Amino acid sequence: MHFDLNDDQRQIQRTARELLSTRSSFERVRRAAEHGRYDEELWRELCELGWPGTAIDEAHGGQGLGMVELAVLLEELGYAVAATPFLGSVLAALAIQAAGSEAQRERWVPGLAAGQLRGALGVLSDGVAELVPDAAGADVVVLADPASGRATVLSGDAVEPVEAIDPTRRYGHVRAGGEGEQLENGAAAGVDRALVAASAELLGVAQRALDMTVAYVKERKQFGVPVGSFQAVQHRAAQMLLDAEGGRGAVYYAAWAAGAAPERLEEAASMAKAWTSQAAKSTTAAAIQLHGGIGFTWEADVHWLFKRAQLGARFLGGAGVHHLRLAQAAARRPAHALG
């Protein structure tokens, strides 16, 4: 039992953190967001580094690594609030890789892995998948229908772009009934992986909210002392850490299960999404609160995190939806999470 990243995974994490600290600084995030577009330069760079193909087979142009390595990158991209179509493209590629026929994989996965195609993945609810991240501008949209268990690959024409409160990425509604091609093996495996990936990104958002807040309250002085010496502030920060650390456990357990214990993936993925949806919302709200007045301003940057968290928490279902799924799982059999 080793519940931590190994040396190679740590190296990936360090490299990603370093790269994104300069290439996806808040200045760059702000510039992209204020212009309502992606940071194309950053996206090109990530594609050249092969990031979108991290968890894609080498046979389909990927790096052949696992969900843990992908989760590491997504955590860092969430941490940086990077304005790229990374998440959607990766979700589409993973879903097609998991459930497509060989011909379907050949057709879409290499392009998505290389960044030549942009993708998105949405799950239908009442005939529409709302606010699908990276859907506006996508070439390929995987639309999963939980009612039938099927997934369909649509062209980007099916997307109705929406300007969401999170301007760091392009969202869209996708309606059922468009012309598309059904994936051979259904939707479940792709959706479970998408849950893990989205959770990893939310974990990064939560961690950034915590780090920014702790740094701020150590510096900011009132009554002659740092506000971080006040217990009311400390206790909220401690809760943020519990939110983030719990999410880290749940996300990496699920990412590990995707490769090593697929029979546990469905439950683990719901657990990760339930926890991180709540955690990202509460940590980013706390970040604004603990920054005080400045935290409510456009220039303070914590709002990018709060906005990401709101959209990310709702995507593929939030805590409520997944707690219900988890109750069903718990009722079916005793938990056997580790070991």
Next chain:
Amino acid sequence: MDLSFTEEEAGFRDEFRAWLAENPPGEAPGTPDEHFEWARGWQRRLHEGGWAGVHWPAEYGGRGATLTQTAIFFEELGRAHAPLPANTLGLLLGGPTLMVWGTPAQKERWLPPILSGEEIWCQGFSEPEAGSDLAALGTRAVKHGEEWVVTGQKVWTSAAQHSKWCMLVARTDTEVPKHKGLTYFLMDMEQEGVQVRPLVQITGDPEFNELFLEEARIADANVVGGVGNGWKVALTTLMNERAGLGFFLQVRLRQLLDRLIDAALGNGRFDDPRVAEKLGMLHARTEVLRFLAYRGLTATEKYGQPGPEGSLVKLLWSETNQMLTELTPEIVGAESLTAGTRWGYELLRARGNTIEGGTSEIMRNIVAERVLGMPRAGR
């Protein structure tokens, strides 16, 4: 990242499981005293089977189990509905503290009867005026010749009425700053100067005791770690407090939740989505607790000793147990509010969880200051 047990870990688990299957602990008896005798007999059997003190090094009669194996031991113990061994405080706290600070003679005298359960240990740290602020304790020890004379009061002392030895921290020097004037003693409980009075809790059970010390005597040979060094020695004890126990408590929480889910399935309350959602939330929290505990183990194995991250586990466990028990009236109904029922007991007992072993408020202070590096709070 590898979340499966190694062959060695799985082998350890299977071996202990097999032993438990052949040596079932039996049903828990009703009264607290009977329960204690049950736990004492249980420790004897564990000891005979070579399963007491699994985490103790082989040279002291243990199995030299790794941290993960120790976690597995406590998980399996919980899973088998076995009690904690009667001398858990000796096994988890007293023994390991002596291994670090004790002289060879002290180890030889005290370790074997801890392991066998022949001598029961209790912990005399907290006082009425020194709870979270432990270093403010006022029990005085004054040296007279070759022995120390101790006067003062301790509180929250579990198993004191059954104990032979008490890990006692007392003030031996009032002239120095509060952390520096403390000394750690092993006090014989069987003497005139020690009076034990049961402390009845909100459950109606006397799980803890008050300890009144009126010129109690302690031989100088029973000082652990040197005079004036008591704070450091006490910290060793406290560091060990949350190590293995967390896994046992986590399994107990799991079992209680499974019972609650079964109850909800049985009486149809599960079909109410508001109830199911809460059960799903408790399920997630219980699993995440386990992830955090194992992540803590990995970190401990890497850095050598348990870190303050254990405070997160304690926070999450205690608050989840309270949430769970607070949900029972909604699911189980009147029975959970009826005196003498298991659910009624659990509901009341859970209130202590966010106080014992460090209040949630202190845990949050510790997390903020030691993990997040925030400036020390004005208390």
